[in-house]
Amino acid sequence: MNPKTNANFNVFASRLLPKEELFTPGHRACQGCGPAVALRMITKALGRNLIVVNATGCMEIIASPYPFNAWEVPWIHVAFENAAAVASGVAAAIKVLKRKGKFFTQDEKITVLAIGGDGGTMDIGLQAVSGALERGHDMMYICYDNEAYMNTGIQRSSGTPMGASTTTSPSGKVSQGQNTWKKDFAEICIAHDIPYVATASISHPLDLAAKVKKGAAASGPAVLHVFAPCPTGWRCGPELCIRMARLAVETGVFPLYEYEDHQYNISVELDSLRDVTEFTDHFDKRNYMEQQGRYKHLKGDQELVDEIRHRVAERWERLQAKAALGGK
Amino acid sequence: MIDSHKRQRIGIEVSIGAAEMVKLCRPDGIAAYPITPQTHIVEHLSEIVADGALDAEFIPVESEHSAMSTCIGLSAAGCRTYTATSSQGLQLMSEILFIASSMRCPIVMTIVNRALSAPISIWGDLSDIMANRDVGWIQIFGNNGQEVYDLTPCAFKIAEDHRVLLPVGVNLDGFTLSHVVEPLETLTFEDIDSFLPPYEPKLRLDPDNPVMMGPVGAPEIFTEAKKAHEDALVASRLVIDEVFAEFGERFGRHYKAVEEYKTDDADTLIVTLGGTLGETGHVAVDHLREQGEKVGQAMLRVWRPFPFEDLQRILAGRKLVMVYDRAISLGGPGGPMASEIKSAMYGRADAPAILSVIAALGGRDVRWKDMVAQVADAKEMLENEQMPNYLMVGVRE
Numbered sequence: 001m002n003p004k005t006n007a008n009f010n011v012f013a014s015r016l017l018p019k020e021e022l023f024t025p026g027h028r029a030c031q032g033c034g035p036a037v038a039l040r041m042i043t044k045a046l047g048r049n050l051i052v053v054n055a056t057g058c059m060e061i062i063a064s065p066y067p068f069n070a071w072e073v074p075w076i077h078v079a080f081e082n083a084a085a086v087a088s089g090v091a092a093a094i095k096v097l098k099r100k101g102k103f104f105t106q107d108e109k110i111t112v113l114a115i116g117g118d119g120g121t122m123d124i125g126l127q128a129v130s131g132a133l134e135r136g137h138d139m140m141y142i143c144y145d146n147e148a149y150m151n152t153g154i155q156r157s158s159g160t161p162m163g164a165s166t167t168t169s170p171s172g173k174v175s176q177g178q179n180t181w182k183k184d185f186a187e188i189c190i191a192h193d194i195p196y197v198a199t200a201s202i203s204h205p206l207d208l209a210a211k212v213k214k215g216a217a218a219s220g221p222a223v224l225h226v227f228a229p230c231p232t233g234w235r236c237g238p239e240l241c242i243r244m245a246r247l248a249v250e251t252g253v254f255p256l257y258e259y260e261d262h263q264y265n266i267s268v269e270l271d272s273l274r275d276v277t278e279f280t281d282h283f284d285k286r287n288y289m290e291q292q293g294r295y296k297h298l299k300g301d302q303e304l305v306d307e308i309r310h311r312v313a314e315r316w317e318r319l320q321a322k323a324a325l326g327g328k
Numbered sequence: 329m330i331d332s333h334k335r336q337r338i339g340i341e342v343s344i345g346a347a348e349m350v351k352l353c354r355p356d357g358i359a360a361y362p363i364t365p366q367t368h369i370v371e372h373l374s375e376i377v378a379d380g381a382l383d384a385e386f387i388p389v390e391s392e393h394s395a396m397s398t399c400i401g402l403s404a405a406g407c408r409t410y411t412a413t414s415s416q417g418l419q420l421m422s423e424i425l426f427i428a429s430s431m432r433c434p435i436v437m438t439i440v441n442r443a444l445s446a447p448i449s450i451w452g453d454l455s456d457i458m459a460n461r462d463v464g465w466i467q468i469f470g471n472n473g474q475e476v477y478d479l480t481p482c483a484f485k486i487a488e489d490h491r492v493l494l495p496v497g498v499n500l501d502g503f504t505l506s507h508v509v510e511p512l513e514t515l516t517f518e519d520i521d522s523f524l525p526p527y528e529p530k531l532r533l534d535p536d537n538p539v540m541m542g543p544v545g546a547p548e549i550f551t552e553a554k555k556a557h558e559d560a561l562v563a564s565r566l567v568i569d570e571v572f573a574e575f576g577e578r579f580g581r582h583y584k585a586v587e588e589y590k591t592d593d594a595d596t597l598i599v600t601l602g603g604t605l606g607e608t609g610h611v612a613v614d615h616l617r618e619q620g621e622k623v624g625q626a627m628l629r630v631w632r633p634f635p636f637e638d639l640q641r642i643l644a645g646r647k648l649v650m651v652y653d654r655a656i657s658l659g660g661p662g663g664p665m666a667s668e669i670k671s672a673m674y675g676r677a678d679a680p681a682i683l684s685v686i687a688a689l690g691g692r693d694v695r696w697k698d699m700v701a702q703v704a705d706a707k708e709m710l711e712n713e714q715m716p717n718y719l720m721v722g723v724r725e
Contacts, residue, residue, distance in 0.1 A: 051533045053401065064543035074533040076404050077542035078427050082397035085389065089359060089401020089409075090533060092385040096356045096407065100383065103406050103532065110535060128397065131390030 016206055017044045027070035028062040032238020034228035034245060035059050035117070035144040037202045042142060042226075045209035046111050046216055048073060051090055055083035055116035055125060058151040058230075059144065081124040084132035084141055087114035091137040111216040112139040118159030119149040122183045133192040133221045140215045140222045143185055146230035154233040158183040161253070162311070163304055164294040166233070171297035176304055181311065189223040190259045196222035197259040198267075202229075203246035207256060207267055214258075227254045235293020247288040250274040252316040257323070264323040273316060276309050335513045342473035342505055343368035345512045346412075346438055349480045351382045352520040353436075355410040356527075357402035359387040361395045363417040364450045365502040366440040370412055392417035396424035396435075403433035404541055406532040408484065411435065414502060415442035418456045422463065428495050429464035430557055431542055434487035434527070435495040436480070441602060441654075442502040443690040451691020452502035454602060457631075458655040458664045464557055466496040466564055467632040471587075471603040473510035475629075476500045478581055481515075481524050485571045488527050492564045499631075503691065505603045515579065523578055565633045585630040586638040589613060594624030595647040596703060597680075601628045601665055605652050605688055605699075612699035623703060628665070636672045643669070644678040650706050654688045662686060662718025681710050684718035692722060 022043035029036040039059060043050070050073045054060045060077050063070035078086045091112040098104045114132075116125050121143035129141055148166045149155040156169035156178050165177035189197045195218040200208040208226065215222030229244040231237060236244060248254040251274045256267040277289035277298075289295040289305070298305055340348075347369045350358075358377070360370040377386040385402075389395045395411050403409040413421065418439060428435055441456055443449040457467065466486060470476035476498065483496040500506055531539050545553050568585065576582035590613050591597060598613070600606045609625045616623040626642050628635065643649055653663025661667040666684030673679035683706050688694045702721055709715050 049535050051405070051535065061544050064540060066543040066545055066549055069540045069543065071540060072538060074535055074538040075540050076401070076533060078397055078400050078431070079424060082394060082424065085394035085397035086401040086404075088387060088389070088394070089357065089398035089403075089407075090405045091401075092357055092359075092387050092398070093402045093405030093407045096383070096385040097405070100356070102356075103534065127390060128394050131394055134390075135387065 022072040032231040032241040038228045045212040053087040053114040055120035056080035057117040083114040084128040091139040118145040119157040142224045150233040186225045195220045201227040347372035356407035359398035366414040392421040396421040408527040412438040414440040425463035432493040449690040453654040471606040585635040587627040589625040591624035599651045611696035646680040686720040
């Protein structure tokens with residue numbers, strides 16, 4: 001019972017996710033942090049039989065300022081670019097120690113989860129991720145994607161979308177911000193022919209939780225590419241975080257799908273794509289790009305906005321075509 | 329003590345011997361990336377694992393950076409952990425070397441010393457380990473195949489001691505030692521099992537007892553973390569001496585932090601690190617002794633923690649000390665070992681004249697005759713009061 005509103009949240013709370021918090025409150029994330037929401041959902045889905053390997057980044061620093069700790073599960077951080085390699089070691093350790101009957105028993109199912117941001121995964125960590133996937137360790141890698149190096153102050157990464165202004169891809173008199181297209185991390189992972197790859201979003205928590213469980217259950221490496229907006233870096237209100245994540249799905253900017261048994265399955269079907277932006281004079285809460293300060297310089301650049309719109313539609317069509325191909 | 333006459337003595341390539349000893353130490357996990365001249369060690373280990381002679385996970389990672397990162401994962405989860413590298417590989421893993429020691433992971437690594445690029449050179453010198461002098465590891469050197477073989481189980485025992493819990497690097501010279509066939513007195517599983525107990529981690533990643541490893545160190549805790557690391561590294565010397573003593577007692581081969589050769593009445597000493605100049609130095613000393621010169625040799629076996637007191641005792645009262653470095657601190661005071669030895673002797677009334685000699689870079693051969701001539705030259709310079717800050721010998725003009 002909430003004494004202020006007299007509302008019993010248990011009535012509304014989903015019974016599909018456990019109430020136990022393994023990524024606990026009190027950490028130092030910004031208001032409206034998308035990745036922190038993602039970690040909360042992910043840990044709820046996985047439970048306590050979990051070892052987390054965290055790349056350097058926002059989610060690492062906010063939850064581990066010694067002697068404080070927001071993690072209820074064993075957790076290790078080594079460096080920025082090597083979470084996948086450290087997790088390889090942890091996964092291999094569990095395998096050999098189980099075989100030798102030391103510390104772990106054969107029937108124990110322990111998930112080894114590596115977590116990195118878009119920079120730590122798609123840029124500096126890509127080699128280690130590729131190596132870990134190729135070697136086939138029994139581990140899961142989750143990239144929480146907030147589309148820039150937020151921890152160091154909103155610098156562009158290869159996950160930053162076209163047209164977004166960041167502190168190292170600023171809009172200027174002769175620049176419209178980021179001038180490259182976002183790297184398709186999930187497709188890179190799919191090219192490794194691993195058991196499970198999926199995209200997910202914090203706006204669809206039950207879909208996210210189901211994919212986390214599926215990834216953990218896969219025998220071999222699994223990858224989740226999780227869309228998790230950063231209101232601080234996107235220059236939007238903290239209350240818009242989940243809405244932005246949802247609009248990214250509904251506009252086709254970040255489609256949700258799974259890749260399993262050589263089959264693409266679209267998780268959230270869209271009859272038509274919501275337009276990426278209108279750039280109207282009035283505030284429209286259904287508008288994706290307009291509500292984000294990182295795009296505000298595009299207001300007069302219809303050409304680039306059209307290009308983005310076209311590209312989003314084209315990628316959605318390609319995904320539908322791949323899903324229609326069927327598996328095997 | 330075991331009667332050494334009963335032991336098997338075989339001719340074997342030093343790299344193969346090193347890998348055979350790693351097998352006897354029963355590591356649970358090995359993560360490695362191939363680089364010349366370390367390759368024969370990891371090739372042979374992968375064969376040993378492939379043949380089922382060692383129950384371990386052999387993880388052929390995609391870089392040395394990932395090799396050390398994977399080793400940290402293995403070690404943190406409770407495995408006895410081993411890797412090996414050389415040169416550029418050591419440089420690529422350098423970032424993670426600092427973290428492995430600061431996180432107190434008792435990893436053992438064989439480092440087959442080789443020059444650093446550019447120009448690219450696969451041949452031996454100590455540029456690689458000198459560039460990684462300050463990584464917070466225990467760093468020891470084997471001068472011949474037997475020493476590398478014997479120091480490997482010592483390294484595991486030192487690293488995993490709960491008073492230490494630090495990684496240990498076992499160094500040997502690339503090619504001139506790693507790729508030569510030497511006589512080796514071998515040990516057995518039974519020998520090593522009685523010397524090296526199974527690894528019992530102090531902390532490990534365990535869902536039943538969650539711990540946090542590698543948190544953020546704010547300014548109010550960072551200095552204390554470094555002090556604790558420094559204290560542990562300095563204090564490890566006690567355990568190093570204990571382990572060397574126990575090894576000597578059991579197997580009859582005795583090791584010290586600084587080895588001395590014909591130093592008793594010597595007025596001149598040459599100081600070396602690593603096998604190539606170490607054993608060439610012996611021959612040079614023998615010849616100089618035959619000529620009536622009072623010359624001896626000191627060889628550092630333990631480079632970190634730096635053996636200040638041993639060197640102060642050994643070097644005190646000598647007239648001339650020539651420190652042979654197989655690396656150069658470019659634009660700096662000359663050889664890295666020489667500058668540390670100078671600092672160890674600084675301000676002492678009994679300090680000798682210390683000459684830094686840079687030699688044998690990138691596989692350049694230094695013969696015993698060269699060393700004999702260099703000793704004569706150095707004596708003359710000292711007499712004429714013309715001692716340079718450092719001397720790079722064997723440079724073709």
